[in-house]
Amino acid sequence: MPSPDAIEQEVRQFLKDNFPLSADGVVLDRDDSLIEVGVIDSTGVLELIGFIEERYEVQIADEEVLPENLDSIACITRFVGEKTAASNGAG
């Protein structure tokens, strides 16, 4: 199971690799809203979901697609931690 630090680093790298504003030297705080800062849009949310599902081998249900799970690096790190713990527990 990846550590919170590892998840955070991977999420930061994913954002940097895929979203122009993030790649353009904008430094994101852990709690910055990705939508408000303009790093991702509604298609970007789909992309983020795809990344999390593929990289961490988890399924994200529609009702989990909430700002409190996905709108900042801190939220994503926590959410991915919980999802991977749950899927490991179930496995």
Place this chain on the structure above:
Amino acid sequence: MAPAEQLTAEALRLPDAATTAGEIAERLREVVYKDLRRRGAVVGLSGGVDSSLVAHLCAKAFGPERVLGVLMPEGESAADTLDLSNVAAEAAGVETVLEDITELLRAAGCYERRDAAIRTVMPEYADGWRAKIVLPSLLGGSRYSLFTVVAESPEGERLEARLTATAYREVVAATNFKQRVRKMLEYYHADRLDYAVVGTPNRLEYDQGFFVKNGDGSADVKPIAHLYKTQVYQLAEEVGVPAVIRERPPTTDTYALEQSQEEFYFSVPFDKLDLCLYALNEGASAEVAAAAAGLPTEVVERVYEDIERKRRAAAYLHAPPLLLEP
């Protein structure tokens, strides 16, 4: 219009629709004759209220004999699109030309590419199925709105699947052929007649980027892009757009399954969104707009955020080709 603090659902009503129609026609004539130096207008007719109003305004501006309505249905157009387009043209007194774009779209791979993209998230989707993309309503809660494909089999079985980012982009890119092929044909007729292409977006569509770049977003002049949708309806009634068109719910007419503009893009009913957009433009608070629109304040707050988000996304659509040096 009323100041923001007195905002009511009536705020968007034009005080004198006849004068407004006359002013738009006058300005349109000036722009097309003097600035663009063209001798008439080409209007793509969809059977909707916007293009029908524009055809009427063009007939008023140039005389109906200098307006060509282009009817461009395709295999997946709604059954009444063509009839309503003809009704609009007849009411405006303008000549029409029919261009069925199905074969052009097929040659471009529009349907094939789109269907392949849909099958990546819905393997059951097969020939004969009809599909549309929907965006869950903003009225429902604080979830992110996620694009979903809804498909129906020939037997009536309905399936839904969340789109991946890749599938969403591929479906949109493929269906954008429809708007771009239509615009290509409008310019064909405009070039041959020395006419201007007159665009039909209303303010909501223009502001929020509900158009395809170099598709329906392209035109030489956009005479109703400053009018809220509510005002479009008012003006349409004033200039004589037939009731059968004014009473039809707004549709994208882009996907085979019937799809309202709300489902695809706007997420709230257009009259309420219209009022929210007006309120935001006038600097009214979400509380004031909520009272006028009959919506909870937290919904209007989400609508305000969504409007700003769509504006940011629309900046790319509005941008002309950028030059790196003057």
